[in-house]
Amino acid sequence: MERSLFRYVWQKSRREQIIVLLVILVSIPFNWLSFDVPRRIVNDAIQGGAFRDGKTAATVFDWTLHWPEFLGGGSLQLFEGFKVNQVGLLLTLSFYFLALVLINGGFKYLVNLQKGVLGERMLRRMRYDLFGQLMRFRPEDIRSVKPAEVASMIKDEVEPIGSFVGDAFIQPAFLLSQALTALAFIMMQSVWLGSIALVIVLMQAVIIPILRKEQLRLGRERQIASRQLAGRIGEIVDAGPTIQGNGATSYIQSDIAGRLGALFDIRYALYKRKFAVKFLNNLMAQVTPFFFYAIGGFFALQGRLDIGQLVAVIAAYRDLPPPIKELIDWEQQRNDVTIKYEQVIAQFSPTEVVTLEEKGEIAPLPPRGEIRLDKVEMIDNRGQPLLTPLMTTFQRPGQIALIGPAGSGRDTLGRILGRQTMSYGGRVLIDGEPLAAISVERASHVIGYAGSEVEIINGSLRDNILLPLKRRRPTVKPDRSVDQEEHRRFIEALRAGNTPLPFAADWNDYEGVGLDGEDGLEQRLLAVLDTLGCAGEVYELGLDAKVIAPLPEGAAERIIEARNVVAAELSKGKLGGLIETFDLDRYNANATIAENLVFGAMRNGRQPADFLLDDAYARSVLQAEALEEPLAEIGGRIASTLVEIFAGLPQGHVLFERYAFGGEVDLEKLGELAEALRRHDRRSPLDPTVQRELVALALGYVEPKHRLNLLDIALRRRVLRARHSFKTYLPGEKADEIEFYDPADVIHGASVRDNLLFGRIGFGVPDAGRKVAEIARAALSRAGLDSSAYRLGLNTDVGLRGRYLPLRLRLMVPLAQALIKRPDILVLDLDAFAVTCPDPGGLIRRIGEYCQERTVFLLLTDPGLAADIPEKIVFNGAVARVSGKGGPIDEADELQDELPARNGAVPIEART
């Protein structure tokens, strides 16, 4: 980016700046007139200067053009003006003055508005440019920036720069024009007074900036200190649970306290300076009128200056200090902002950047070729080798296993080949072309990398998997009619140098990955899921998705049909007991208490439990049936049991999540609840918030699942009675929110699974889930809803960092991203994912089949899995040994030392 702020601003907004400057130029005469009119009002109208020689009328607004001498003199009257008497003159001139005030105000408004727009536009451009710059960093540089600092720079620190941009050229011009007009006016009235004003103004202009130097230095320090504070807070938040767990909170707090203290000192010093300068500035501005009164008054008494002139000078002087002060402020701001800009730009100017976009068309790699590693090595910043020099050549296409423990040279080479790092020694040559020199865009076509770090963006599972395809700039179709708002947005984006391409458009690069359109993509997605063995999981996710109105044509019938098939199938196979169907007159033991109470689904996607807790009507039903207390009682028992059995296990523990009562509950909260209950005096009513939390806990209770033996027959009966009265008295306006279970109708808002089974799978029956899933699957595919289930599964919201996804699917995301685009070269770290696979060998075979005619580097720990892969590199720490078909024999022998000896014994591996 441009290193000088002013050049940057001038380059990007020249046209607009000039327009505003012209507006200012036009405004100067009006400004001048507004100084002159008060003089005429006092001299001519009030003191009667225009009527001095017995005249009874004066002429106003006569427009006469005087020819200059060289054109022969003479004059041309354009408008002869009005003749008015003294009162008329006073009023006319007063209204004239009022009109000038309005006009000047109008100019000011126009200029300020334009300045604001200009600033905002530049701010938008600058943020976008900075962000774009960030995307040009080398991958390892991006990883090493602190997210909070960068966010604070892009968001907060450029803000004042942006608002200054509008002022950068306009403000000085505007203020100077104002100040010079005022000064020139004063000079014309009295050279003496003008000289005094000029001297004081000059003094201000010289002394104040000198004093402000220190202020600027402090300002810069403040900026750096606050940015570091933001970065530190970001770090601490990331490590929050660890810090808490280790009891280091006070230690960390003292660090923050120290930083806040340093920041305070800087700010305090800054304030002292600031107000001292302000005081001086004000003093100088106030002293000038003293001279005017004293000297100007003296002249007036002597008759060398008339009263009107003196009044006008004083009035004009009122207009002099503000522009001067603002000019000085502007100068200060300029320094301040220039420093800020340089600071920010320095952060965004790494020594090396990558080329982002390819200039021409992206040329695909020829089907055959070679990948040559030429003394590839890497050293960490302490000089320790991460990868010792490696020389080898692979033929493309081919399969290569990189075998070694996690964190060894295996991962380093993986990152190098996957272009996740560029700071390595030696060269990686793909058909003779250095990998490091390829543009980001081309590399994204050629290489697919799935490392051990799982980055999941907010959105659906589909959004995540398809992220690598979002590289085709959507075509903006001119034939489509564009509404005005959209057009405006488009133009505005272009003006600010932003991309006008809409985020919501279809960015998928179908051609680039060899597909013809959306249908092909859907097929490819399923193929990828099958390859990774995750189709079943995604299908299950789809079954958990909610059925949301409006359904496509005929879908409702097909769901009902599938439901009947499932029911028939279950009763035929004597499996009826597997599912406890929804029955209005029976308590469904395998559903939560909340679901039993509402006996239906919420259409708006809320949970029945939330509705019961928050809705006044629902609460009143619970109260009327005297359910709140027993529910709170159950909640209390749950809380104390959970606290007892999970005591001593770390926070957010997997075991706890497994038994969880919904995502909101954590052990700490349960502990607080249990504590509140223990301290609670039985005779007084419970604290309402505690009671609410306890009821919330109880509402999620499922007897056969949680097995705390808390639901007796009497309570079930009461729940049933509450269910009936809840349904009977449901107010009309709420009827739209709830859809009661009805065997003959689709339940909108309930999951696909509930809709199919119309009941709940019983807990405690061996293999119930699997058997029912098979039947449900068969029924769905018979009803032609198979693809819908996958679609729904892929549309599942993944939550923050993939919270809502099962671990296996979370680990799948990077692999699926690499596979979906079918690049020429794939680098896949299978370590974490393979552990979750029941059949890792099959996974590797399927990946091999999927990636035929491609080059695959598989990162593995277990050499047994790489048995069928012809070429291998085995890592021992940073040292790599190449083996394979083409490898020399002695190296293959050496390799034997690395692998467990195969003298008939099965190698035993320690599980870590």
Add this chain to the structure above:
Amino acid sequence: MTLESDIGCLKSIPLFRGLPGPRLKLLALMGERLYFSAGTVITEEGDKPEEVYCVLEGEVELSHDFSDGRRKTFRLATGSIIGDVPLLCNQTNAARSTAKTDVVALRLPRSLFFELLDNIPEFSVALSRDLAGRLYRLADSVLHGEKTQ
């Protein structure tokens, strides 16, 4: 059947006798309590185990059919644990297990089993002791030709 009775059952199993109360409760709560009527096959020979069963009530028979029609069986009493060995060494089930009587078993899915091993030291120790005991008896029977159980 309530949680308390499950915990009682677990407590009577030598494997878990040493676990503290809250941990026993955790185990009972996390596991899935399943009922197999007499004669039901619980796990099949040659399958990859996906879970571990703790026999809370009843008896289980392990059997292997030889190709010549001979059959070798082995009886497991209440309190035995099935499936841990193949799961730990990543092998298939060596025998078919059938409910000899009506059986109540606590099912610990594969993932839960490893989570428990990873996170509950008492559980790991108890399982190691149990495994060691079985290994000792096995060695004893191989070396001294004595009958086990």
